[in-house]
Amino acid sequence: MSVNSTSTLNRAEQLRQRRAQKTASRASAARKSAPLKSPVGTKTGPSFFSRGYQASTSVPLRKIPPMRVRRQYYYPLGSSGAEIRLPAIPLVKPGTRLISAILLVLCAMVLYTLAFSDQFEVQSFQVTGLQRLSYADVEAVLRLEGSQIIEFDPGHAREALRAAFPELASIDIQVGIPAEVTLQVTERQPVFMWDKGDQVYWLDAEGVILPPRGDAEGLIRIESNITPPLTFIDLPAKSGAENSSSDSPTALWGQQVDALLLKAINDLVFRLSPESNLVYNSIYGLGWQDPRGWEVYIGKNLENFEQKLTVYESIVEYFEKMGIHPQELVSIEFINAPFYK
Incomplete structure (x- = not known):
């Protein structure tokens, strides 16, 4: 029994010695592989050093922002060389959001003032x-x-x-x-007065139809049984230049009379005597009231205006020579076929 126990103790001591040697060799190997670091800035303490341990990680130092030195202003006091130190006014640097908000408020105030201020x-x-x-x-x-x-x-x-x-x-x-x-x-200044009987229109020198407002003296009167014929451009839906008598008077205001008709009217005004009133008939066209007692019509086609006037002068000479006195009208709309009633 004593021999077995002695051999067992020897083996146990040998195992402990081997384990202690292995532990010591590992510690020495670790110390050789890891360099020593300064304890400043590392997470170390007395307990670590007292037990033989060394920190394996380090914590970086916190960056301390540079101190802003407030600017100072030195104000001299006379020629003695003494100075007084005064703090400088800090510079305000607003951001873009603050500037945008201020501009928005100012614009809102301006709009409110424009919309509601007396x-x-x-x-x-x-x-x-x-x-x-x-x-x-x-x-x-x-x-x-x-x-x-x-x-x-x-x-x-x-x-x-x-x-x-x-x-x-x-x-x-x-x-x-x-x-x-x-x-x-x-x-616009009215020049002509188009008298339809139940409705009166004024025309200026350009043939624009005007509503009769107020008083106007010296207008050249044109008697007619229809409203003023307009240009084909102003009335594209109609087959001709005439308007029906049922058209609204206000619908014609601002419209323009046919250009050829306006030119013929102006020519007649300068050729006829002051007592000869102009007329316009829906069948016979433009004409005038002859002082001899009948109406003269030159038709709706006013292209051969000068020739028609020459033909009429010849007809009047024939009437005087033959003693003919028309009772109603003389039409020279067709130069080759004039007639009278």
């Missing part, structure tokens, strides 16, 4: 160039008084005035701040 409310406006129209007529269309200047649209106002008043040849609108509106207009 300072930008139009109390009245100036109109120059009116003759037959009045300030009240223009205001009834624009409705400008009491509105904000930001709501006023000059282009829309110009179109509204042209639609309501075809006698306006030109319209110039100027807008000023805070609430100034100035209109300068030019009215």
Whole structure:
């Protein structure tokens, strides 16, 4: 029994010695492979060093931002050389978001002021160039008084005035701040009066049909049983240049009379005597009232105007020679086939 126990103890001691040698060799190998690091900035402590351990990881030092030195301002006190130190005013550097927010607020304030402030409310406006129209007529269309200047649209106002008043040849609108509106207009001057019997139209020198407003003296009267014939461009849906008597009078305002008809009317005005009134018939066309007591018609085709007048002069000489006195009319619409009633 003693021999076996002694041999068992010897073997146990040998195992412990071998384990201790292996542990010591591993520790020495680890110390040789890992270089020693400074304990400053490493996660070490007394317990690690006291037990023979060394830190294997390190924690980087926290970067301390540089201290901003506040600028100072030194103010000299006379010639003694003494100075007083004053803190400088800090510079504010706003970001883009702050600048955008400030601009947005300012724009909102400006828009609110323009939309609701009494300072930008139009109390009245100036109109120059009116003759037959009045300030009240223009205001009834624009409705400008009491509105904000930001709501006023000059282009829309110009179109509204042209639609309501075809006698306006030109319209110039100027807008000023805070609430100034100035209109300068030019009215067309009527020259002819087209008398249909139940309706009267005015025509200017360019043949534009105008509504009769106010008083106009010295107009050349044209008696007719139809409304003024218009150009083919203005009435593309109609087969001819005539209008039916049922057309609305206001629908013709601003339209233009046929150019050939207007030229023939102007020629007749300079050729006829002042007491000869012009006429226009839906069947016989353009003509005039002869002082001898009958009507003369040159027709609707006014291309051979000069020849027709020459033929009529010859017919009048024939009437005087033969003692013929027409009771109703003389038609020279067709040069080769004139007739009288």
